[in-house]
Amino acid sequence: MDWSIVIDGFFTALEPMNMVWLLFGALLGTIVGILPGLGPATGVAVLIPLTFGVNPVSALILMSSIYYGALFGGSRSSILINTPGDGSSIAATFDGYPMTLKGQAGQAMSIAAMASLFGGIMAIFGFIFLAIPLAQFALNFGPAEYLMLFLFTLSAVVALSTGKMIKGFVAMFAGLAISTIGIDLQSGVHRFTFGVPHFTDGINFIVIIIGIYALGEVLYNMFPKKKGQQPSNQHIGSKWFTKEQWKRSMGPIFRSGPLGFFLGVLPGSGGTISSLLAYSTEKQLSKRKNEFGKGAVEGLVAPESANSSAAVGSLIPMLTMGIPGSGTTAVMLGALVMIGITPGPLLFENSPDLVWTLINSMFIGNILLVMINILMVGMLIKVLRTPANVLYPIVLVLSFIGAYTLGYSTIDFYLLIIAGLVGLFMRVLDYPVAPLILALIIGGEMEQNMRRASIIYESPQAIFFASPIATTLFFLTLLSLSYPLILRLFKKRQDTNSNASM
Amino acid sequence: MHVVRFTMPLFFIVLSVAYGMLIIQLPQATLGDPMAPFYFPIAICIGLFLFAVIDLVQVVKKKEHQYEEDVALLVRKSTIKTIAVIVTMCVVYTLMFEYTGFLLSTILFLAMLLFYLNGKRKWVMNVLVTGIVSISAWFIFSYLLEISLPGFGG
Numbered sequence: 001m002d003w004s005i006v007i008d009g010f011f012t013a014l015e016p017m018n019m020v021w022l023l024f025g026a027l028l029g030t031i032v033g034i035l036p037g038l039g040p041a042t043g044v045a046v047l048i049p050l051t052f053g054v055n056p057v058s059a060l061i062l063m064s065s066i067y068y069g070a071l072f073g074g075s076r077s078s079i080l081i082n083t084p085g086d087g088s089s090i091a092a093t094f095d096g097y098p099m100t101l102k103g104q105a106g107q108a109m110s111i112a113a114m115a116s117l118f119g120g121i122m123a124i125f126g127f128i129f130l131a132i133p134l135a136q137f138a139l140n141f142g143p144a145e146y147l148m149l150f151l152f153t154l155s156a157v158v159a160l161s162t163g164k165m166i167k168g169f170v171a172m173f174a175g176l177a178i179s180t181i182g183i184d185l186q187s188g189v190h191r192f193t194f195g196v197p198h199f200t201d202g203i204n205f206i207v208i209i210i211g212i213y214a215l216g217e218v219l220y221n222m223f224p225k226k227k228g229q230q231p232s233n234q235h236i237g238s239k240w241f242t243k244e245q246w247k248r249s250m251g252p253i254f255r256s257g258p259l260g261f262f263l264g265v266l267p268g269s270g271g272t273i274s275s276l277l278a279y280s281t282e283k284q285l286s287k288r289k290n291e292f293g294k295g296a297v298e299g300l301v302a303p304e305s306a307n308s309s310a311a312v313g314s315l316i317p318m319l320t321m322g323i324p325g326s327g328t329t330a331v332m333l334g335a336l337v338m339i340g341i342t343p344g345p346l347l348f349e350n351s352p353d354l355v356w357t358l359i360n361s362m363f364i365g366n367i368l369l370v371m372i373n374i375l376m377v378g379m380l381i382k383v384l385r386t387p388a389n390v391l392y393p394i395v396l397v398l399s400f401i402g403a404y405t406l407g408y409s410t411i412d413f414y415l416l417i418i419a420g421l422v423g424l425f426m427r428v429l430d431y432p433v434a435p436l437i438l439a440l441i442i443g444g445e446m447e448q449n450m451r452r453a454s455i456i457y458e459s460p461q462a463i464f465f466a467s468p469i470a471t472t473l474f475f476l477t478l479l480s481l482s483y484p485l486i487l488r489l490f491k492k493r494q495d496t497n498s499n500a501s502m
Numbered sequence: 503m504h505v506v507r508f509t510m511p512l513f514f515i516v517l518s519v520a521y522g523m524l525i526i527q528l529p530q531a532t533l534g535d536p537m538a539p540f541y542f543p544i545a546i547c548i549g550l551f552l553f554a555v556i557d558l559v560q561v562v563k564k565k566e567h568q569y570e571e572d573v574a575l576l577v578r579k580s581t582i583k584t585i586a587v588i589v590t591m592c593v594v595y596t597l598m599f600e601y602t603g604f605l606l607s608t609i610l611f612l613a614m615l616l617f618y619l620n621g622k623r624k625w626v627m628n629v630l631v632t633g634i635v636s637i638s639a640w641f642i643f644s645y646l647l648e649i650s651l652p653g654f655g656g
Contacts, residue, residue, distance in 0.1 A: 166553055169553040170511075173518075174550060176542075176546045177543070180542060180543050186533075186539075187531030187534065189528065189531050191543070192521075219588065222584045222585055222588065223572070223575040223576065224580060224581060392619075393631075394612075394631070397635060398639070400592075401643060405643070405649050413596035413599065414593075417592050417593065417596070421589065426510065428573060428576050429573070450542065451542075
C-alpha cells in the first residue's frame, strides 16, 4: 500500500474548508438523528441539496459526516426517551433506556459515544487494509448464503430471549407476517394490501418501531405507578462513565466492532442486523446475562460499536462496486453520481485522493462527533428534567411527525397507534420485541433469497450445503437455537453433581 | 389468573387464522410457479399458529408470572380510562390531520393532551408548551428540512 496517498488524504481532510463541512455535517446529522423517524437515510436525503455546488471531496465529506452524525444522534433519543430514530439504534434502547431509568443517562450517552468512536476507528482501519478483498468476498454471497445469514440472525435474536423463546418465536413469526404485506417483487401479486395503494410498497418498519417503542412507552408510563414518575428525575448522574463501566465495555466494544464491520460490508445486512447480532452475541458471552435489558453497559456499547463500524463497512460495496448495501448508501450513491463521481473498482485507481480523504475525514469526524456528543450530554440531559406529563405529549407529537415524513400518509398514523397498543401489551405480558422488529426488517429480503435459492438448488439440503459459508451459517443457526437447551442441560447436570456430592 | 394474560396468545392465534384465510384468497402468480407467492406466507402462518398455541398452553399451565404487577396495574379502571382517552385523542388527531392541516391539528392535539394530563390549573404551562412545540416543529420540518406537511384544508 502506498501510504503517501493515505497521508495526503489526511492533510486534505484537515484543510479548513473540509473541516468546516465535517463539523457542519456532524452537527446537522446529530440533530436530524435525534428526531424520531429521521434516521441516516432520511437525513442524507433531506440534506443532499447542501452538497450542490460544493466540490466532490467536500460533498462526500459532508454526506458521510451527516451519515455518521445521524447514527450518533439516533442512539441519543433511544437512550433518553426510548424512541429509536431508525433500525440501527433499536438495540440502544434495550439497555440504554434502562440505564437512564437508573439515573445513568449521562454515563450511557458518553460511553455510547466512546463505543461508536472505537467501533468507527476499528472499521476505518479495516477499510484501509481490507476494502478490496472484502468487497470480493462479499460477492461470494449468493441467495443461499444470504438466506442462511438471515436465518442465523433471526435465530440468534430469538435465542437471546432467554426463558421466553416461545414468545420470541411468536414475535418473530408475527414480524415475518407483516413483512409479507405489499407487492410480491417476483410475481407482481398484491398480497394482503386490502386494496390500499399505500400498502403496495409494504409497511415501513420504522413506523412500527416508533409505534412499539415510543407510543408503547408513553402508554406504559400512564400506569398509576408510572404516572408522574420521571426517569430518575432527581438523580441524573454523572456525565462521565466510571472506570468500572469502561472496564466492562472494552471486550464488547472490541468484539462487536469487527463483527459490525464485516456485516456492514454485506449488502442488505447493515446497521440493524449488526447491532442486534452484536447485542445477542454479547448476551450469550456475558457472565451477567441477568443484567441485560436492565441497564447492562455491555448491552449498550456492543450494538453502538457494531452499528458505527457497519456504517463504514457499508461504504465498501458502494465505493468499490457501486452496490449500495443500505438505504443510506443508496441515497449517497445517487448523490455521488449526481455530482459526477462514479463509484466502482476504478474509483480507487482514478481518484485515490477522494477515497483516502473520505476515510481520513471519517476518522477525524468520529473524534469530532464524540466531542460534540459529550458536550451535548449536559444539554440533552435537560430533556429528562422536563416533567413526564409534558415530555410524553411532545414525544407523541414527534412520533406522529416522524411517521408522516416516512410515507406522507395518515394511514401510517393508524399503524402507529395499533403498533403502540401491541407494543404496550407485549411489554406488559413480557414478549420480546426485538425478534418482531428484526423479522419485519429482513422478512422481505429473506423471502426473495429463499425463492431464488429454491430455483437454483433442487432441495433444501442443497441450500444448507451450497457452500462453506452457507454450511457454517447453517450450523451456527442450529447452535444458537440449541444453545439455551444445552446450557440448561449443563446446569441441570451440574446441580445434580453438586447435590450428589453433598 | 386474570383474563388479560390470554390476550396476546389469543390475539396471535386469531391473527394466524385470519392470515391463513387471506392466504387462501391470494391470486396465483401469472409468471413462473403460480404458487410461489404462497409458500413463504404459508410457512409463517403455520409457525405463528403453532407457537401461539404453545404459548397459550404455557400461559394456562403457569400460575405465577413475572409480570403480575404490570397486569394488575393495567386492569385498573383508571389506567384503562387514561389509555382509552389518549388513544382516542390520537385517532381524532389522525382524522383531523389532513383536513385542518398540521399546525392547527397539532395545536389542538397537544392542548387536549396537556390539559387532560396536567389539568386546568397549569394552563399557562399547557398553553406555552403547545404553542412553542407546535410552531417550532412546524418551522423545523416545513422550513428548515423542507418536508411537506399538510396545510389548512388538506
